Amino acid sequence: MAEIPDSHPRKASLMARQKMVDAASIGLLAESAMIAHGRGEAYDYLLGERTIESASLAISEAAARLSEAQNPVISVNGNTVVLAGDDLIRLAAIVGCPIEVNLYYRTDERIGGLLSLLDSQRESVASGGPPEGWSGNWRERVLSVPLLGSEPDGSISGLAGPRSLCCKDGIERADVILVPLEDGDRCEALISLGKQVLVVDLNPLSRTARNATVTIVDEVSRAAAELVNSALDPSRSTEWDNEQCLREALSVISDAGSLI
Amino acid sequence: MAEIPDSHPRKASLMARQKMVDAASIGLLAESAMIAHGRGEAYDYLLGERTIESASLAISEAAARLSEAQNPVISVNGNTVVLAGDDLIRLAAIVGCPIEVNLYYRTDERIGGLLSLLDSQRESVASGGPPEGWSGNWRERVLSVPLLGSEPDGSISGLAGPRSLCCKDGIERADVILVPLEDGDRCEALISLGKQVLVVDLNPLSRTARNATVTIVDEVSRAAAELVNSALDPSRSTEWDNEQCLREALSVISDAGSLI
Numbered sequence: 056m057a058e059i060p061d062s063h064p065r066k067a068s069l070m071a072r073q074k075m076v077d078a079a080s081i082g083l084l085a086e087s088a089m090i091a092h093g094r095g096e097a098y099d100y101l102l103g104e105r106t107i108e109s110a111s112l113a114i115s116e117a118a119a120r121l122s123e124a125q126n127p128v129i130s131v132n133g134n135t136v137v138l139a140g141d142d143l144i145r146l147a148a149i150v151g152c153p154i155e156v157n158l159y160y161r162t163d164e165r166i167g168g169l170l171s172l173l174d175s176q177r178e179s180v181a182s183g184g185p186p187e188g189w190s191g192n193w194r195e196r197v198l199s200v201p202l203l204g205s206e207p208d209g210s211i212s213g214l215a216g217p218r219s220l221c222c223k224d225g226i227e228r229a230d231v232i233l234v235p236l237e238d239g240d241r242c243e244a245l246i247s248l249g250k251q252v253l254v255v256d257l258n259p260l261s262r263t264a265r266n267a268t269v270t271i272v273d274e275v276s277r278a279a280a281e282l283v284n285s286a287l288d289p290s291r292s293t294e295w296d297n298e299q300c301l302r303e304a305l306s307v308i309s310d311a312g313s314l315i
Numbered sequence: 316m317a318e319i320p321d322s323h324p325r326k327a328s329l330m331a332r333q334k335m336v337d338a339a340s341i342g343l344l345a346e347s348a349m350i351a352h353g354r355g356e357a358y359d360y361l362l363g364e365r366t367i368e369s370a371s372l373a374i375s376e377a378a379a380r381l382s383e384a385q386n387p388v389i390s391v392n393g394n395t396v397v398l399a400g401d402d403l404i405r406l407a408a409i410v411g412c413p414i415e416v417n418l419y420y421r422t423d424e425r426i427g428g429l430l431s432l433l434d435s436q437r438e439s440v441a442s443g444g445p446p447e448g449w450s451g452n453w454r455e456r457v458l459s460v461p462l463l464g465s466e467p468d469g470s471i472s473g474l475a476g477p478r479s480l481c482c483k484d485g486i487e488r489a490d491v492i493l494v495p496l497e498d499g500d501r502c503e504a505l506i507s508l509g510k511q512v513l514v515v516d517l518n519p520l521s522r523t524a525r526n527a528t529v530t531i532v533d534e535v536s537r538a539a540a541e542l543v544n545s546a547l548d549p550s551r552s553t554e555w556d557n558e559q560c561l562r563e564a565l566s567v568i569s570d571a572g573s574l575i
Contacts, residue, residue: 072347072350076346076350079346080346086339087336089347089349089353090332090335090336090349090350090353090356092350092353093351093352093353093356094353094354094357094360095353095357096350096353096354097353097357097518098357100354100520101568258357258360260360260571305571308361308569308571309568309569310569311565311568
């Protein structure tokens with residue numbers, strides 16, 4: 056890729072874009088993944104490409120709920136693994152939960168490719184130092200994070216076809232699911248099964264954003280890094296007003312109008 | 316592609332997305348074209364996927380300026396040809412101007428592929444009936460629209476490398492350029508050459524939107540269809556307040572906040 060100077064005000068966004076282009080070129084992403092990424096870029100631009108205050112609160116809430124869960128799981132798709140796989144492995148290690156690759160447009164090739172990318176990210180995270188505030192055997196803890204998805208032996212009731220496939224030890228038995236960048240139908244199906252669904256979605260008006268239990272309106276790699284920090288010292292979960300959280304995000308987007 | 320029912324509220328957007336996916340799969344688009352399209356989808360969603368009032372005014376103004384120009388030209392990239400090629404050929408026929416394929420990431424293969432797509436669109440537009448309000452030999456008029464770009468014999472001063480290439484009979488000698496979906500650097504370079512630059516850009520905060528002479532904040536296929544109508548019976552150009560036009564678009568985006 057072309058070198059982007061550190062001083063470039065939009066360096067993080069441009070580097071994320073390049074990661075997506077590279078991942079698409081080796082077949083890790085669905086056809087419409089780049090379009091979805093572009094939509095995210097637009098909303099993030101309006102948010103100022105920063106974690107807004109209401110998103111920070113949603114991140115704390117999500118970390119609290121993951122920590123208190125009986126059977127938490129992190130469900131990831133291609134965009135999520137490419138943009139935030141490392142930090143989500145850290146998060147899974149801290150919370151002590153599996154990561155399940157679960158795709159809307161499922162193909163065995165992409166599931167395999169993404170699991171293999173996650174496997175190398177897990178090795179690299181295990182070899183790096185533990186996050187500040189962690190005590191214990193970090194390497195062992197990270198390498199014990201289960202990476203699920205290659206053999207879906209469960210299903211999400213309420214969905215039909217390949218979109219309903221999931222893993223028994225992952226999504227099926229989970230009470231709390233962190234599923235960044237989820238599709239609206241699937242978010243609704245998971246909610247109607249009585250699960251807590253924690254999402255990361257840059258569009259506060261999307262069906263996913265409006266139906267989720269906790270919506271983090273933030274770019275996925277920034278959110279994942281903050282989730283790691285929050286999970287190291289989680290607060291207690293609260294009565295969460297998700298609608299208020301979405302209203303605050305929309306008001307930031309509205310204020311983008313004052314930029315010119 | 317999967318059939319989208321006519322009743323689907325977002326049918327136009329989903330069909331446009333499919334056109335982009337199809338075009339990408341045959342190599343007509345640059346790597347980042349899908350991401351750019353996704354950004355557009357997000358802004359269009361906030362605009363309500365309709366031509367807002369200030370965009371209608373900008374379309375009339377652009378049609379007037381094209382009609383009054385000495386040497387108008389329509390400069391197109393991949394996304395524009397794929398999404399709005401047909402109507403831009405109609406517009407070129409009515410205005411009596413060439414269409415130049417001009418790419419930010421120029422490759423001979425993509426220039427050739429896009430010219431060949433435009434050629435088949437021109438044949439199809441020529442074979443269809445004339446737009447209501449047109450008198451004269453429509454077929455002859457359409458087939459006489461020059462399709463430029465394969466042999467760039469001119470240049471855009473102020474730009475370096477392949478991005479500066481253009482055609483003498485197209486962009487180089489033009490006084491008024493309709494260039495939907497233009498890059499910020501190139502928009503600035505064209506403006507500083509004293510040309511009138513008319514753009515279509517869904518992000519009212521983009522550098523292109525802010526630097527252009529007339530900015531149509533609208534989805535390119537809707538804008539192209541309306542430009543055809545306006546050019547058939549153009550009004551006269553005015554003192555145009557582009558900043559006011561952008562402010563109105565931003566205020567519509569801000570009001571999207573009232574949707575929840």
